[in-house]
Structure formats: C-alpha cells, structure tokens
Amino acid sequence: MISVLIETRNADEPLARTLGGLVGGAVEGVLSDVIVIDQGSTDQTHRVADAAGCIFLQDQTLIDGLRRARSDWILFIEPGARLIDGWIEAVSIHVERMQGPACFTRSHAHRRPFFSRVFSPGNPLADGLLISKRQAMALSAPGKSAVDLARGLAMKRLRAEIIPGAVK
Numbered sequence: 001m002i003s004v005l006i007e008t009r010n011a012d013e014p015l016a017r018t019l020g021g022l023v024g025g026a027v028e029g030v031l032s033d034v035i036v037i038d039q040g041s042t043d044q045t046h047r048v049a050d051a052a053g054c055i056f057l058q059d060q061t062l063i064d065g066l067r068r069a070r071s072d073w074i075l076f077i078e079p080g081a082r083l084i085d086g087w088i089e090a091v092s093i094h095v096e097r098m099q100g101p102a103c104f105t106r107s108h109a110h111r112r113p114f115f116s117r118v119f120s121p122g123n124p125l126a127d128g129l130l131i132s133k134r135q136a137m138a139l140s141a142p143g144k145s146a147v148d149l150a151r152g153l154a155m156k157r158l159r160a161e162i163i164p165g166a167v168k
Contacts (some may be wrong), residue, residue: 001032002091002130003069005076006038007062007146010054010102013078014043021082030088037065040102062149066133074136076129076146080165083128091130099137103127103155104162105128124150126164 004022008015015036025031036049038058049056055068066074073095077083084107093104104127129150139149 001071002030002033002073002075002095003071003133005035005062005065005069005074005146005164006034006036006079007065007076008045008079010041010043010045011079012041012048013083014078016048016052017053018077018079018081018165019048025088025091027087030092032071033069035065035068037062045144048149057141061142061144062146063137066079066137066140067113069113069133072133073107074129074131074133076150077129077162078123078124078125078128078165081086081126081128082160082163084163087158087160087162090158098132099156101129101131101155102158103129103150104160105156105157107161107163123147123164124153128162129153132160 006015006018019034022031022034034054035062036054036056038045038056040059046056057065059069083104106127125147136149
C-alpha cells in the first residue's frame with residue numbers, strides 16, 4: 001500500500017481532479033491514505049479534501065505529513081495532475097520489488113519539447129514521485145517542500161503515464 005501526499009495552496013479545483021483520479025487506487029486497495037498539506041489556502045481546498053476523506057494538514061510541514069503517512073511508500077503528486085489508467089499495476093510492481101525512487105512517464109500529448117527538457121529544468125515533481133517513506137524522511141529537512149525533495153533525485157520511470165497539473 002502507498003500513502004499519497006499533496007502539497008497545495010489555493011488549488012481546490014485542481015485538487016478535486018487529482019483526487020478523482022486516485023479513486024481506482026483506493027478501490028483496488030493500493031492507497032492507504034491521502035494527506036493534503038495546505039499552505040494557507042483561502043479557497044475551498046479544505047472542503048474538497050474533507051469531502052474526499054483526506055487527512056488535511058493546514059500550515060504544517062512536509063515532515064509532519066510524512067509522519068502522518070501510514071504506508072511505507074509515499075506518492076507525491078501535484079494538484080491537478082492526473083494518473084492515466086494502468087498506474088495501479090505499475091506502482092504495485094515497483095513497490096513489491098522495493099526499487100528506489102520513481103516517477104511517471106508524461107502522457108505523449110503533454111511531453112515537453114526536447115530542447116526545453118534539455119536546457120530548461122522543469123518542475124521535478126511534475127511527473128510525480130514514488131519514494132520509500134524511510135528515504136523521504138532521510139532527505140527531508142525543516143522548510144523543505146516536496147519539490148525540494150524531488151530535485152536532483154535519480155528516478156526510475158514507471159510504465160504508467162501522468163498528465164501534469166500545470167503544463168509549462
């Protein structure tokens with residue numbers, strides 16, 4: 001099983017889209033919990049998280065979210081990102097084999113152009129991050145966000161696709 005962590009701020013609609021895409025994982029028994037770490041939203045983010053049964057942490061840190069996670073594996077995903085069918089099997093296989101950090105493959109329609117990928121580093125969390133809780137805790141530090149945690153990590157690409165939350 002995995003825990004999902006989503007850091008957000010004023011992203012109620014994107015959060016709803018992301019949570020809707022995780023329902024299949026909950027039904028299949030792959031997700032144990034979803035934790036939303038909110039950084040001062042003034043919209044309806046808290047209501048969306050509450051309606052979906054998420055653990056909602058307001059103005060708390062990444063470390064607080066990791067401590068609340070019930071699973072040994074954590075999936076970091078951005079609000080608005082949507083996992084494409086087939087993600088459950090790919091994540092399950094990866095976790096079962098206890099491999100290192102991994103990310104999803106961008107859907108073909110949402111891949112960045114070659115030169116943009118080479119010369120302009122994008123958001124390291126745009127493709128999600130699947131990582132063991134132990135490694136995430138070891139890499140975390142006060143004031144660090146999930147993006148900071150993902151930056152510079154060598155990740156395996158999963159055979160599952162993602163539509164990023166904010167295509168840049």
